[in-house]
Structures are given as structure tokens and as C-alpha cells.
Amino acid sequence: MDDDKVFKALADPTRRELLDRLYARNGQTLGQLCETMDMKRQSVTQHLGLLEDANLISTVRRGREKLHYINPVPVYEVYERWVRKFEEGRLSLLYDLKQELERKQT
Amino acid sequence: MDDDKVFKALADPTRRELLDRLYARNGQTLGQLCETMDMKRQSVTQHLGLLEDANLISTVRRGREKLHYINPVPVYEVYERWVRKFEEGRLSLLYDLKQELERKQT
DNA sequence: TTGATATGCAGGCATTTACCTGCATATTGG
DNA sequence: CCAATATGCAGGTAAATGCCTGCATATCAA
Numbered sequence: 001m002d003d004d005k006v007f008k009a010l011a012d013p014t015r016r017e018l019l020d021r022l023y024a025r026n027g028q029t030l031g032q033l034c035e036t037m038d039m040k041r042q043s044v045t046q047h048l049g050l051l052e053d054a055n056l057i058s059t060v061r062r063g064r065e066k067l068h069y070i071n072p073v074p075v076y077e078v079y080e081r082w083v084r085k086f087e088e089g090r091l092s093l094l095y096d097l098k099q100e101l102e103r104k105q106t
Numbered sequence: 107m108d109d110d111k112v113f114k115a116l117a118d119p120t121r122r123e124l125l126d127r128l129y130a131r132n133g134q135t136l137g138q139l140c141e142t143m144d145m146k147r148q149s150v151t152q153h154l155g156l157l158e159d160a161n162l163i164s165t166v167r168r169g170r171e172k173l174h175y176i177n178p179v180p181v182y183e184v185y186e187r188w189v190r191k192f193e194e195g196r197l198s199l200l201y202d203l204k205q206e207l208e209r210k211q212t
Numbered sequence: 213t214t215g216a217t218a219t220g221c222a223g224g225c226a227t228t229t230a231c232c233t234g235c236a237t238a239t240t241g242g
Numbered sequence: 243c244c245a246a247t248a249t250g251c252a253g254g255t256a257a258a259t260g261c262c263t264g265c266a267t268a269t270c271a272a
Binding site: 007010016019070072079085086 | 109110113117119181185192
């Protein structure tokens with residue numbers, strides 16, 4: 001997994017919404033996704049391209065249509081490799097800050 | 107929490123590295139962080155500013171120094187509000203994709 | 213006080229990004 | 243076949259981004 005591609009893909013609100021819509025209803029075509037996206041089809045295509053490049057979605061061609069499916073694996077990997085690490089130290093980090101603030105005030 | 111600010115802040119590798127360094131050693135000054143960052147102090151300041159704006163770090167002034175501390179809360183909130191949602195549907199989404207692929211091939 | 217140190221702030225510049233328009237290609241149904 | 247439909251591809255542009263330089267301000271230590 002390319003951490004950077006995943007984070008950059010998630011950085012855009014349009015792309016997060018596309019993932020939301022696919023989460024609500026998986027396997028939609030480009031046309032279906034465009035109906036609700038208030039921008040040109042070609043722009044949506046670009047966003048979907050970045051999502052696919054980050055491996056956040058997978059696509060299947062069916063005739064002249066292209067179906068889009070969420071690939072939840074990289075999201076989970078982001079959590080595993082990056083978020084959880086910070087979570088583990090959560091309380092101790094807050095404790096450090098509290099200590100520092102108290103030290104300063106006295 | 108501002109989802110967008112958090113995601114955008116996490117989108118840059120330099121900022122993720124800053125969080126990594128603060129995770130390894132919390133409460134570092136700007137100067138300390140600059141020593142290892144291979145870019146001008148002013149650029150690091152900008153990155154730290156975005157991290158603070160996203161509430162990913164907190165700062166404490168101590169004399170002429172500025173100490174930086176990780177604030178793990180928004181990272182956890184990103185996980186709670188966004189990552190976990192996708193995690194919950196993980197298996198079923200993979201099942202959808204498998205179904206679709208099989209349907210197409212037959 | 214004064215020189216050294218630590219950080220703040222403003223502006224410039226090259227790259228990337230996100231959107232667009234215009235046109236090309238591929239598939240389906242009649 | 244042919245018209246309608248669904249998507250692909252190639253630029254163009256305005257705004258955002260990331261890095262820089264130059265200078266200002268604030269604190270410490272002798």
C-alpha cells in the first residue's frame with residue numbers, strides 16, 4: 001500500500017463523499033455517481049481515478065458501464081499502521097501535556 | 107472537529123513525519139524539530155501551523171521556545187467517525203465485489 | 213545593555229490540484 | 243447499420259500548496 005496516495009486521496013471532500021456514496025450503495029456506475037455530484041462527469045472521473053490509484057476502490061467493466069466498488073483494505077491498513085500507533089500512546093501523551101501545562105503555571 | 111482540516115493536514119508526508127517525531131519524543135521545540143527536517147525553519151513552521159489548526163498538535167510557549175505536543179483526539183475521531191464505519195461493512199463489501207465478479211464471468 | 217538565540221510574519225515563485233471544455237471511442241437497442 | 247448512451251482522453255485555467263528569502267520581534271545570558 002502506498003500510504004501517501006491513500007492519505008492524499010482521502011484529503012479531498014469530494015472523494016470522501018464518493019466513498020460515502022459507494023458505502024451506502026456499492027457497485028454504482030460512473031453515471032450514477034455523477035447524478036448526485038454537482039460537477040462534470042470528467043471531474044468525477046478524475047476523482048475516481050485517484051481513488052482507484054490509491055486502491056481505495058476497484059472497478060469492473062460491464063459492457064459500456066463501469067462499476068465501482070469500495071476496497072476497504074487500505075483504509076484498514078491506514079488505521080492499523082498509523083492511527084492505532086497514536087491511539088496506543090493516547091493517554092500518556094495527554095498526561096505529558098497536562099504535566100507540562102501545570103509545570104508552566106507554577 | 108473539522109474533518110477536512112484533519113484529513114488535509116494528514117495528507118502531507120512532512121506533516122505525518124512531524125507527528126511521527128513528536129510521537130517518538132513529545133514536547134519538542136520548533137528548533138529541535140527543524141534539526142531533522144531538511145527544510146527551512148519557516149517551512150516547518152507552516153506545517154506545524156496547519157497541524158495545530160487541525161488540532162492535531164497543541165503548543166505551549168516557554169520563554170523564547172515553543173513546545174509542541176501531539177493531540178491524539180482528532181486522530182481518534184477520524185477513526186471513530188470515518189474509518190470504523192467502513193470497517194464494519196468490510197466483509198459484506200468484499201462479498202458484493204466477489205458476487206459481481208462471479209456474475210460477470212458466467 | 214548587548215550579542216546570541218528562538219521564533220513570527222510577509223511576500224514571491226514553481227508546482228500541484230480541481231475544475232472545466234471539446235472531442236474521441238465503445239457499447240447497446242431498434 | 244445508426245442513433246443514443248456510457249465512458250475515455252487531451253489540453254487549458256484559476257486557485258491552492260509547499261518551499262523559499264528577507265526582515266522583525268522577543269527572550270536569554272554574560
